[in-house]
Amino acid sequence: MGDALRQWGPAVLAWAVLLTRRGGTGARRCLRWVFLGLACSLTAQIPFTTVVVSQVTGSGDLARLVNHTGMVLTAWAGQEFMARMNGYPRGPRWQAWWAAAGFAVMCVFFAATPDLRPQSPWVMEYCLAYAAAQLPALTTVVVLGLRHARRAGDRVLRTSLRLVVAGTVFGVLYLANKTILAMSPRLGFEFAPSRTPVAREALPTTAYLLVLLGAALPTALGWLHHYRLHRRLGPLWRALYRAEPAIALDPPRVPDVLVLRDLRLRVYRRVIEIRDGLLALQPYRDPAVTETVHAQATESGLTGRARDAAVEAATVTAALHAHATKSVPARSGLVPHGGTDLADDTAFLVAVSRAFRNARRSRVPDRPSRALDRHPARPVTGPAGQRGRGGRSTG
Structure with a gap:
């Protein structure tokens, strides 16, 4: 039961928040892209989804590419959202091109490698491109999130931003761990902490949940507030x-x-x-x-x-x-x-x-x-x- 909840819970939460949010412009649209990326990424990494995709397409790693694509989208949309929250009309244009170029390089290496095991050829390059595609955007999320949290007068918004920033930091740590794990066979060293359950399971799950809770908190509390007003x-x-x-x-x-x-x-x-x-x-x-x-x-x-x-x-x-x-x-x-x-x-x-x-x-x-x-x-x-x-x- 615990494994099923860990595997399915974040994905179900992401889809639920995405489907209950209405369309909008500016920051609201960027937030919907964040939830879309998270929902696709979390769904693709469920073992059941991996098996189904493998049986349908014949590729055992295609679900992981979808998972990584969703994370690149989430990182880019997150920095766009934070830019608008801080009063900018949009995020830096170069970051969008950087993320797109990083994703293109990822696809090239994915096509070149036979599988995504750490010891396989081109996997290290694939992981480096995956990390590079996200790192500028994730850094922007942390910097602008902390800046806006210090200035925000609303306690719920401050809590929400800090949860998102904490989740992003955990995500960066997980990304660094995966990159080191991919580099270790090629460079001839062993990094034992990267194979522990904390690094492989607890770290990414915590990152996903913190970002989801932080992004969904204002919406959830706003809905509850108006629900209570309507009834009262x-x-x-x-x-x-x-x-x-x-x-x-x-x-x-x-x-x-x-x-x-x-x-x-x-x-x-x-x-x-x-x-x-x-x-x-x-x-x-x-x-x-x-x-x-x-x-x-x-x-x-x-x-x-x-x-x-x-x-x-x-x-x-x-x-x-x-x-x-x-x-x-x-x-x-x-x-x-x-x-x-x-x-x-x-x-x-x-x-x-x-x-x-x-x-x-x-x-x-x-x-x-x-x-x-x-x-x-x-x-x-x-x-x-x-x-x-x-x-x-x-x-």
Whole structure:
């Protein structure tokens, strides 16, 4: 089981990350090339793949050439990605030509050698060309990665870059070990450490995993962040949707727990639709409820955003009740502004949704304040008013 996980795990992870990333330009495209190179390289070195390729093509070493080709692509794409992360429009043009020339020389020596055993003719030259094709790009990855990690303000990005740099260093060490192993028969010396399990298995596996984890970490944490935001906005959004189904661009088809794709866009749409729903409830918002709950929340020790969210949740609960009974208070209140930008507004609505959900779980009555009883409602004689799609509060 351990061997199977070591052989298949990194390849499966690389393909999973590659297939879940959408297309893009600039740095994002380079990162997709990194994952493509890693996925092809890791798949080609699985023993099962080697056997299949050998049986189909009749060449026992063709899978290793694919493995090495993927690594050359990964090294070149990695330095292109790091260049863009550091503000350059692209990596040095000569490095692309260097990698292409190194790969061409590799193919020449691969065609000339009968096999890739260390003692075979032209294997040393093949390994030297393989190392030379990657070394400038790998050096650039380490230098620019450390530079950007020192300047990055985001902790996740710093951790990601350092993991990539550490994996690249391990990869350079493995590359040096393979080169020495190929040179030793020709030069007549024995380098015992190159044949140990640590050098042959642990070193490359660690390098692959560190690069994969570092490259995938921002994407994975970003997905998890938006997944949690989407679910946390759910209680408030569903209550508003039941009151005003027109706010939803697409009716919900599956539970939130099963929504796994396009989460950034879905969170954005959910925030806009919640704002549409709150705007539709504006005629039913009772300022007396807001004032009473605000005083009660202040007396209980709530301050800042926690108090504002609790007040808004109670106001929305009362407004939903008034909407359901087709009546409005004598006075109506304005929808609060919320956050200063999209991220801040999303955080505010998440807090409101949490307070709204907790109030429902606590079996709070539909009319959370006696303020409604002190302000007689009048029946609704017409539609609540018109609003535009994607409307935001200006009150």
